[in-house]
Amino acid sequence: xxxxxxxxxxxxxxxxxxCERPFAGIAGELGLDEAAVxxxxxxxxxxxxxxxxxxxxNADAMGGAYTLxxxxxxxxxxxxxxxxxxxxxxxxxxxxxxxxxxxxxVLAVESEERIDVVLRQIEARTGYRAYxxxxxxxxxxxxxxxx
Amino acid sequence: MKVDAIDRRIIExxxxxxxxxxxxxxxxxxxxxxxxxxxxxxxxxMQEIGVIRRVGAVPNHYALGxxxxxxxxxxxxxxxxxxxxxxxxxxxxVSHCYCRPRILPDWPYNLFAMVHGTDxxxxxxxxxxxxxxxxxxxxxxxxxxxxxxxxxxxxxIDKSQSQVISHKSQEQCSALRSSSGS
Numbered sequence: 001x002x003x004x005x006x007x008x009x010x011x012x013x014x015x016x017x018x019c020e021r022p023f024a025g026i027a028g029e030l031g032l033d034e035a036a037v038x039x040x041x042x043x044x045x046x047x048x049x050x051x052x053x054x055x056x057x058n059a060d061a062m063g064g065a066y067t068l069x070x071x072x073x074x075x076x077x078x079x080x081x082x083x084x085x086x087x088x089x090x091x092x093x094x095x096x097x098x099x100x101x102x103x104x105x106v107l108a109v110e111s112e113e114r115i116d117v118v119l120r121q122i123e124a125r126t127g128y129r130a131y132x133x134x135x136x137x138x139x140x141x142x143x144x145x146x147x
Numbered sequence: 148m149k150v151d152a153i154d155r156r157i158i159e160x161x162x163x164x165x166x167x168x169x170x171x172x173x174x175x176x177x178x179x180x181x182x183x184x185x186x187x188x189x190x191x192x193m194q195e196i197g198v199i200r201r202v203g204a205v206p207n208h209y210a211l212g213x214x215x216x217x218x219x220x221x222x223x224x225x226x227x228x229x230x231x232x233x234x235x236x237x238x239x240x241v242s243h244c245y246c247r248p249r250i251l252p253d254w255p256y257n258l259f260a261m262v263h264g265t266d267x268x269x270x271x272x273x274x275x276x277x278x279x280x281x282x283x284x285x286x287x288x289x290x291x292x293x294x295x296x297x298x299x300x301x302x303x304i305d306k307s308q309s310q311v312i313s314h315k316s317q318e319q320c321s322a323l324r325s326s327s328g329s
Contacts, residue, residue: 009211015201018190020170020183022202034169041204042167051207054165055190057158061149061198068247070254086298094297097218099289101254104218105298131254137229137246139236 001049004030008040009050065112067134069119071103073126078102081126090118101131149196153181154189158198161190165202213263215270217290219277220256222249227284228257234280235260240273255287267292 007030016022023041027034044050059066073081078096085091085105094105109115119130150158156179166174172190176183193199208216223231228246235258236244243261260277264270270290278285 009204009206012204013206015203018172018187018194018202020173020187022171023169038167038169044204045164045167047210048207049210050204052164053167053204054161054163054171055158055193055202056200056205057162058197058200061196062158072253082297091298093299095293096295096297097291097293099291101291103297104291131250133247133250133254135245135247137232139229139232139244139246141236141241141244142239 001044004032005040005044005049008037009044012041012050012053059108065109065115067107067115067132069105069107070101070131070133071126071128072101073103073128075102081128084125085122088118088122090114150193150198153185154193154198157181157186157189158193208263212265215264215267215292217262217264217267217270217274217292219260219262219274219288219290221258221260221277221281221285222255222287223258223281223284224286225257231281231284232258235277238273238277238280240264241277256289262290 008026011026011029017025021034023034023037027037030037032040041050041053045053071081071085081103082094085103086094088107090107090109092106092108094103096102097104107115107118109118115132115134119132123130157175160175160179165171168174170183172187173183176186179186190199190202194201208214221235232244232246235241238260240262241260242263243259245259246257247259249255249257262270262273262277264273270292274288274290278288
């Protein structure tokens with residue numbers, strides 16, 4: 001990765017216009033031609049430095065319901081509990097974290113009512129309480145990963 | 148209904164990414180047998196109403212060296228959480244910032260801010276910056292680092308049902324590539 005790649009990564013996180021030639025502006029800013037910008041973007045994606053390029057959809061706006069769930073499970077029981085949680089197709093992400101609340105997963109379901117159904121099933125089968133922590137408000141973020 | 152059937156076709160075609168070419172929206176239009184102007188007009192409208200946050204690149208934090216991704220959680224007074232959440236979200240190292248319910252007595256934290264650093268010391272320093280910003284409103288906080296990805300699938304619109312479901316992508320489960328949750 002050279003300085004231009006870094007600038008490109010930083011710049012591409014800010015977003016591009018939706019127009020016929022969305023890279024034209026950025027190419028001008030960087031003093032590259034459009035084809036070079038496209039080539040570099042492709043290489044950054046192929047190398048895994050960028051995980052995707054395209055519209056970032058807001059899941060909330062597309063329907064369905066989402067929530068974050070926390071569980072506190074003894075370390076020696078985690079391996080039994082995780083497959084029970086992950087077996088639900090509505091579980092989108094599941095992370096183990098360094099805290100007494102050590103399992104954190106996101107549920108993506110068709111409707112609000114379904115959240116309780118899935119959580120009661122998980123609680124019944126694991127024997128542990130599932131703490132439902134839905135988003136009450138979202139704050140505008142401007143994080144860009146400067147490289 | 149915010150999006151119609153044609154919007155959904157466009158979402159399905161682009162949720163995995165845009166073709167990497169000089170005229171990506173034209174490539175999408177060709178694939179869907181729609182006019183490019185219509186595709187762009189619909190995408191712009193979806194951006195205006197918030198269905199699309201922006202069209203851009205998503206970095207792989209982990210590959211770019213951000214390896215200490217901490218979920219910082221804060222107990223702040225409920226009557227100030229929105230004001231403080233806006234301030235914390237505006238920090239350039241916070242990628243997600245939400246208000247969530249407390250579940251007392253076990254879980255006292257109502258403000259969540261995902262913080263990214265290249266190492267834990269760097270992330271801890273950023274957490275200290277949040278603590279300084281919150282001042283006396285910080286009645287307690289914790290930082291939870293992800294230690295293992297147990298499942299990671301994208302949220303996707305399913306073609307057959309046209310609804311959002313979690314879509315399994317096994318290759319992403321296999322390695323701890325990114326430790327940020329959402």
